[in-house]
Amino acid sequence: MKILVTGFDPFGGETVNPSWMAVEKLTDTVPGAEIIKRSLPVVWFKALDILGGYIEEIRPDVVVMCGQAGGADSMRIERVGINLCEAKIADNEGLHLVGDPILKDGPNAYFSNFPYRAMFAAVEEAGIAVKHSFSAGAYLCNHVLYGALHLAETKYPGMKAGFIHVPYLPEQTEAKPEGTPSMPLETIAKAIQIMVETIAKEA
Amino acid sequence: MKILVTGFDPFGGETVNPSWMAVEKLTDTVPGAEIIKRSLPVVWFKALDILGGYIEEIRPDVVVMCGQAGGADSMRIERVGINLCEAKIADNEGLHLVGDPILKDGPNAYFSNFPYRAMFAAVEEAGIAVKHSFSAGAYLCNHVLYGALHLAETKYPGMKAGFIHVPYLPEQTEAKPEGTPSMPLETIAKAIQIMVETIAKEA
């Protein structure tokens, strides 16, 4: 089995993105699967084009996309991608979208179809905070989630996909308000490793 | 114009639900519209049946549903309802759903179609914290949002609908962890009043 795992570039004034830092630390194989790691730019539609290229080249059985959710208090398993581009900030090339669809005439939403319950249980068992989430926002994280699930639906039948949101690193919260949660890189990386191993067993 | 505004009963161990407390305080009319106020039970499918009955009886032009979002730091305008019943807790009659669809073979999601941008702008202008939200969860709030939008799509063309989430009241946070945000009832009620007045002007 081949599992494509992606992380994102830094954005929104941050100099690091813990999603890609954690993905880089994944082992190259897990029992039953080869892990292929790629980073994606925080740029509307370009991220999706590049992801589509990786999928066409690699033909993964499962696509696990990872991104930073500033302010999250836990690992978050995203269950839904919606057909909407809307954010308070522009992307890394300066394009600011508010209310545009990802895909004109596309369905309103797709549900993630990677084995989210088994992934959740395995991370919880390891004592790491994890939640199901019903919104990946409407910025780049949701963008690639919706896009990958649309590709699975229309072009790569049988391919599974889903999204994992990760908290800030402790060092990212220093200049942020009291009470902004974070998670050590080591813990984030361990949680993603566990989830990928679970996918290799379950998917 | 007729605007049906709903709030919910208390749930999850709370003795009050600020959504219904605030809805009760709305004026009976605003310039251009009559306001009809109803409360809904926190019970899967029954809430939707009762809401459907009110809609059939009242034939509102707009349905504004309100509910409590414990832990929210602001008023939240919900933009999407998804076809999923899933929560950590049971409903008020003890039914615990995890992963069931609201409507077998229904579309994955509906987008709210009340005038959310004008509502947002009016509340922000009044100095009250407000956010667009892309998830009403997958408990009763999402349930009635999805259900009302489905009725608008299939049975009452032209009817508009959407959902407003409100924070805890200050008194609800006393036994909760440090940092749990709240909003005075007076402020919540003012924000909903402003949103309803905006709808009467815009919808």
Next chain:
Amino acid sequence: MKILVTGFDPFGGETVNPSWMAVEKLTDTVPGAEIIKRSLPVVWFKALDILGGYIEEIRPDVVVMCGQAGGADSMRIERVGINLCEAKIADNEGLHLVGDPILKDGPNAYFSNFPYRAMFAAVEEAGIAVKHSFSAGAYLCNHVLYGALHLAETKYPGMKAGFIHVPYLPEQTEAKPEGTPSMPLETIAKAIQIMVETIAKEA
């Protein structure tokens, strides 16, 4: 009775400080007391010198200092000032202190002696989130609290003093992480007004 109420200038990259904005809105008198309002600079020792000058000039019965506590989820009544200057950021003139005493050989701490229980009860009764707090930090807010209580102890016997921390305004949280709490200016101002009226009755 004369009550001196102070707020602070903006600091830490903010363009407003809700403490002074709210203090400015106070009525000029309340039953039983004249209210004198002054703003203070966010500058180590200079703030204290200026405050000392106001106290000498006005001879207030009570000094109520107000300041911004970014990330606070409620109004906070500060109960203790400590003999320490320590912050992550420099003051508005660029001086960065870490570990210095406010007063060499001063006592470690002073307890606030304004009527905090009556103030708390009155704000809670009005449905506004309020907490007792046992730390005003170790930046300028603590600085003037400790300094004013030291003046009460050593130079103006009978003078009462204490500190009130206020949350961010909603507009200050827009570029901050999800979950950053705020309070409308109107609500902050109402809470301070209630507390000052209570002091006029109780002190």
Next chain:
Amino acid sequence: MKILVTGFDPFGGETVNPSWMAVEKLTDTVPGAEIIKRSLPVVWFKALDILGGYIEEIRPDVVVMCGQAGGADSMRIERVGINLCEAKIADNEGLHLVGDPILKDGPNAYFSNFPYRAMFAAVEEAGIAVKHSFSAGAYLCNHVLYGALHLAETKYPGMKAGFIHVPYLPEQTEAKPEGTPSMPLETIAKAIQIMVETIAKEA
């Protein structure tokens, strides 16, 4: 060198206390020091009596007390203990104190004197979220901190003492509001281990 490290019993409706769970996991020795681990009851004055007994028996060079700070987003190094007993909840034997001094005619506060800057730097270096805190509250954590520092001042000259607050475990936040932060037990234990090792080098 002997380092006495304490944790607390569960309280406030919790069935576990991560402070004691983490302290139990400490190694029995670190380079340069023997570690002695003890748990304390969440009972006013009794906690202090028992702690005093341990100190008399063990004659530690340093006392490191640990406790749970529900809602904390990081490890917190407490810098000040104040002469006050005040909490929203009763202790584990039902005594509810509001406004009582710990020590009649004691000084208002004591500053921690363990090597907090080196401890902070070592934990931060390990990528774990850590903050200096200027309030351990006014419940049992502050109680033993103030008490131990008073003992150091009056009875055991040269003894150093300080307090470490730890977040909830992930499993404790399940029934709490969205946004309640937590930290894996493994991470908490690692942070305390690092701090104790630092003390052995520095104190």
